[in-house]
Amino acid sequence: MPKRVAFAQLSSCWGCDQSLVDLHLRLLEVLPQLEIKYWPAVVDYKLSDLERLPKGSLHVGFVEGSCRTQEDVHLLEVMREKSQVLVAWGSCSCYGGVQGLANQWSIDEAITRKFLKADTVTDPRVPDENVPGFTDHIVPNPDIVPFELIIPGCPPTSDNIYDAVVALLTGKPFDLPDRTxxxxxxxxxxxxxxxxxxxxxxxxxxxxxxxxxxxxxxxxxxxxxxxxxxxxxxxxxxxxxxxxxxxxxxxxxxxxxxxxxxxxxxxxxxxxxxxxxxxxxxxxxxxxxxxxxxxxxxxxxxx
Amino acid sequence: MKSSTKMKSTTKSKTSKEQFEPRILALCCNWCSYAGADLAGTSRLQMPPNVRIIRVNCTGRIDPTFILDALYQGADGVLISGCHPGDCHYTTGNLKMRARFALLQNLLEEAGVDPRRIHLQWASAAEGDVFADGIRGMVERIKKLGPSPMRRGGK
Incomplete structure (x- = not known):
């Protein structure tokens, strides 16, 4: 029986998806065993498609990116609710990612710098319509909701993702190595x-x-x-x-x-x-x- | 009777808001500063009671994680006390701490945390007075800085 999976993207570069797709022909070994329920990076799913799923109905949920906006927090919470096994996929999801460096400043300073003071800005204004609003600072996803597994990397290599997915499908453990x-x-x-x-x-x-x-x-x-x-x-x-x-x-x-x-x-x-x-x-x-x-x-x- | 009322008044002043009593962690090396602290005690030198000492074999054993973790857990300051450069029991442990301390100060400064919350001092086993002075200086410094951000506000 194929496993029901979802891939959710929070604030990130979506490079982890690239790394997964870089499996090329090996994707063919994995894909038949997956029933994809949500993957906006590849297919046109809407958030409501995910929200409609019954609680705990996903075997595995992959979360990529960190919570920079309120919508990211919502999506993360929905993913937690729907997934039996939740995987933090990539360094953004595990540790906050490059966006975390913005924690050196308050969100107001960061917004001013980005939208009003950047050298290339000609029409300075802060977008405030139809946008979800920023979080005050980046908190690593595992500090917001509990995760069963983390796969770090920026991005994790195709092999890392393959190993993790195969381990999850076969029910084998996937432990991070204590080597450097x-x-x-x-x-x-x-x-x-x-x-x-x-x-x-x-x-x-x-x-x-x-x-x-x-x-x-x-x-x-x-x-x-x-x-x-x-x-x-x-x-x-x-x-x-x-x-x-x-x-x-x-x-x-x-x-x-x-x-x-x-x-x-x-x-x-x-x-x-x-x-x-x-x-x-x-x-x-x-x-x-x-x-x-x-x-x-x-x-x-x-x- | 008299002494109990006296006790009461001191505890009261400790808990009142104006009188901030810092909690400081001191990491002392076994061979110099811990012995120095012992000497300060046996010589009955007066020191403020705000410091909790942890003995380590050498300041070179102090991982910067210990210092940052202590600050995260609400220590108002961290004092590191070791042998004078050149006097390390393990030859160069204190020099390693000195290099780590320099980078740690840089890190705190860039992050926007006052680097005066951490302090590195040298005190040999014979320098009980230097150790006591160091403690007094540290407590004074931290009293001026106020409580750790982890203890203020929501916590």
């Missing part, structure tokens, strides 16, 4: 004493040596090993988009802990190397960090 990108990386590593950090466009990157040893900020050491070290294999440092392994509570804090141990610089030099620690250390999971929650409380208090 470094465990999957083919580069040669040495004892680390980093004296200087470079931007990725500076100098020539040796394709065989560890990027960190060469002074490029590669976050593979604190990032979950699910992607097969795609970026380091292509001569590009890991940005940490998959978030931390399950045993790590705070991604950026762990990155700071590791950097403190492997750098050989004065505190002042080190500070000057990272003028934007939030952007560098919390690329897709700032909303899930301790510091974002403290800063949000601070802001709502002074308001």
């Amino acid at each position: 990108v470094c465990d999957e990386c083919p580069r040669e590593r040495e004892e680390k004493h980093i004296k200087e950090f470079h931007r990725t466009y500076e100098g020539h990157i040796d394709p065989n040596k560890c990027l960190l040893d060469q002074g490029y900020l590669c976050l593979g050491f604190a990032t979950i090993g699910l992607c097969g070290a795609q970026c380091p294999s292509a001569n590009s440092p890991c940005k940490g988009c998959f978030g931390p392994p399950p045993s790590i509570k705070d991604h950026g804090a762990k990155i700071i802990a590791a950097l403190g141990a492997i750098t050989d610089m004065s505190p002042e030099e080190l500070k000057s190397m990272f003028p934007d620690p939030i952007g560098s250390f919390y690329f897709t999971d700032y909303a899930a960090s301790f510091i974002s929650k403290i800063a949000t409380a601070e802001r709502s208090d002074t308001k």
